[in-house]
Amino acid sequence: MTTTAFSQIPVGSELKEIPISSKPGIVEVLSSRRDPLAFERKRIAQLGPVSGYHAFGRTWVVPSGPEAAEEILMNKKKTFANGPAWTYLIGPFFNRGVMLLDFEEHRSHRLILQQAFNPAVLRKYMDLMQPMIAERMAAFPTGKVDLFKEFKALTLDVALEVFLGLELPKAEADRINKAFLETVQAGVAVIRKPVPGTRWWKGLRSRKILEEFFYAHIPAKRATKTDDLFSVLCHAESDEGQTFSDEDVVNHMIFVLMAAHDTSTISMTQMCYRMATHPQWQQRAHDQSMQLDATLSYDDLGALTDLDVIFKESLRMCTPVPAHPRMAIEDTEVSGYFVPKGTMITVPVYANHYDETVYTDPLVFDPNRFAPDRAEDKKFRMGFAPFGGGVHKCIGLYFGQMEIKTIMHHLVRDYEWSVPEGYVLPMNYASLPIPKRGFQVTLRHR
Ligand code: HEM
Incomplete structure (x- = not known):
């Protein structure tokens, strides 16, 4: 019998040894990418x-x-750290982003960052984004439309407006978008060295492009206070009087933009996919949105209860961040198993969202499971965790919902879309879950 760190259970402890699959890494990676739920089950x-x-x-x-x-997520014993686990996956590309910091350092950065996400600031973001979303949605293409591509472009434009407060020429916006894409995809590269042409190499090249871009704009942002996130971070001060250095601002900007962009695009694509295959929900969302003005205010968001449950159910069935990795920084335990110091451990949120002890018929799209009378998501504290939990819980949760609901409100009011009978969206699970070849629908103005 081989002795491993997992078998070094402290004498007298009742903890069990974690069994480890003997299959080669490449086999595991490929089968998890093919079907993450089947892999887990x-x-x-x-x-x-x-x-x-x-x-x-x-x-x-x-x-x-x-x-x-x-x-793991509530981390009461403080034995799990984000930094070493996330850094291993995406560190070179998202160096010192807030999600990669831990304990006291994380707390002090998060307190400053929180200033950019408090309700008063969110209202300002809403005022900035509402007119531009309304204008863009009025000119939304019709006919055969790739919704994934449209949402990606739209969320990037919203991010440039609300986060950066910059109007970039198209070529520059495209260059920045490409750099984001490459940094995100680099994290799950199989070849984890900067071999020219590989994902890892492209990720490093893109990180440099993003750094240069943000550093170049810092002096102007420090000079004048505006309502965009970039300016807010340059001027933010915690209650304890702490502020961000230029380097902090650049690291947080790159991380926040990445964290906001793909997650929102994926959520909207999934919502539209489910509403296309369940048109009764598209109709319900339309009817509800028609009861409100076309121009949404921050206070209207709560009235969109149908979009709310569609959003939650779509995030349950395809959660944009499918796993939340951590490292054990000392010997510890989970569910009665011994976890030795240095273990990489990950919360399988994607598979947990299909857990039959939490959800009735988990393979079925059923937004009503989130309605107050059923509230399946409330059975367990972390039964529904698309935004994580504990001290690292998504800071952009309200921002994301605000943006997504505003875009969806316009879409369901003014358009309807469909896919062929029995359509199943082919997915790519290599990094965050995105459609393999976009998401084509037939879209028409109502
Ligand atoms: C539907 C959209 C979104 C989803 C599903 C999502 C999901 C998540 C998850 C799961 C985490 C925690 C990861 C972990 O603990 O390992 C997280 C953290 C984070 N998210 Fe989001 N996110 C979304 C939108 C956004 C937006 C719009 C922003 C910014 C405007 C944002 C900014 C962040 C930041 C800064 C963190 C790190 C927080 C910390 O470590 O203290 N996210 N997000």
Whole structure:
């Protein structure tokens, strides 16, 4: 029998040893990319609720279920850290983004960053974004439309307006968009060295483009206070009087833009996919939006209850951040299993959202499961965790919902869209879950 760190269980402890799959990393990575739910379910059936596998040059432990998720994300014993795990995956590209910081340092950065996401500032962002979204949605293309591509372009433009407060020429906006894409995709590169032409190499090249771009605009942003995030970060001060250095501003801008962009695009694509395959929900959302003015205010958002449950159910079925990695920084435990110091561990949110102890018929699209009388998401603290939990819980949660609801409000009011009967959207799960070849619909003005 081989001795590994996992078998070094402290004498007298009742903790169990985590079984580790012996398959080669490349086999595991490919099968998880093919079908993440089947991958997870098969491992649970073969090895139990907590097991490990090899991928990206490391062993990753995956404790399944909402209670294990709570233990890790709430991190009561402070034995799990974000930095070493996320840094391993995306560190060179998202260096010192707030999600990659831990404990006291994370707390002090998050307190300053929070100033850019408080309700008063969110209202200003809403005022900035509402007219531009209304204008863009009025000119939305019709006929055969790739919604994924349209949302990607739209969320980037919203980000440039609301986060950067800059009007960029198209070629420059495209260059920045491409740089974001490449930095995001680099994290799950199989070749994890800067070999020219590989994802990793492109990610590093793009990080440099983004740094140069932000540093160049800092002096102007520091000189004048405006309502955009970039300016807010340049002037933000925590209650304790702390501010960000230029380097902090650049690191946080790059991270926040990345965190905001793909997640919102994925959410809207999934909502439209589900509303196309369940047109009764498209109609309900339309009817509800027609009861409000076309121009939404911050205070109207709560009235869009149908879009709200469609959003939640879409995020349940295809959660934009499918796993939340951590590293054990000392010997610890999860669900009664021994977790040695240095273990990479990840919360399998994607699979947890299909857990039958949490959700009735989890494979079925059923937004009403989130209605107050059923509230399946409230059964467990971390049964529904698209935005994570604990101290790293998504800071852009309200911003994201505001943007998504505003875009969807215009879309469902003025347009209807469809896909062929029985359509299934082919997905690429290599990084964040995106459609393999965009998401084509037939879209017409109502
Ligand atoms: C539907 C859209 C979104 C989803 C599903 C989402 C999901 C998440 C998740 C799961 C985490 C935690 C990851 C972990 O703990 O390992 C996170 C963190 C974060 N998100 Fe979001 N996000 C979304 C939109 C946004 C937006 C719009 C912004 C910015 C405007 C944003 C900014 C951030 C930041 C800064 C963090 C790190 C927080 C910290 O570590 O303290 N996200 N997000």
